[in-house]
Amino acid sequence: QVQLVQSGSELKKPGASVKVSCKASGYTFTNYAMNWVRQAPGQGLEWMGWIDTNTGKPAYAQGFTGRFVFSLDTSVSTAYLQISSLKADDTAVYYCATDCCGAARFDPWGQGTLVTVSS
């Protein structure tokens, strides 16, 4: 079945970097765009942007430029989110989600990766 499996929780110090992975299975990886969504503790969903899995071209939402980088390794059907210069308010669960059918139909989602930034 179509599935996204993300890497495990991370605990990082302020100023460090983190790289979250999202491995796809059950479909042709390059058929669907990959999106990233952030959810801070007790808060709602915030779309971070997406990456075209055919071209590798990323597009970032407002507020997610500069320190946030989307990348791919198509040989292992995996998307990555890297965040540099981590701050305490980057503490959140980060989800990947495929756009299965266009018009932002996010299905399926990864299980989420908790990134905690604390000194």
Place this chain on the structure above:
Amino acid sequence: DIQMTQSPSSLSASVGDRVTITCQASQDISIYLNWYQQKPGKAPKLLIYDASNLETGVPSRFSGSGSGTDFTFTISSLQPEDIATYYCQQYDNLRVTFGGGTKVEIK
């Protein structure tokens, strides 16, 4: 960016009640509006796409309607397993915005 105003932010209803959530877009988004359910500690799940289409496998008590700027999500008969937070999501010109969410609880 298009803003999505979702209301109410929370509600409490009895089992069997009809529950309605609304979402208003800051500009016309045609029918590009999806609804998700998120249970505590879990990833969101797509329920309704393109404003009114039920995702495969989703119970028929869930429905959506609307177009343009005003949208409605309905649970026709609330069940205990429907306790969750529900989010609307719009798509316009390769940009996505989520509503603030509605937490649904059992009275």
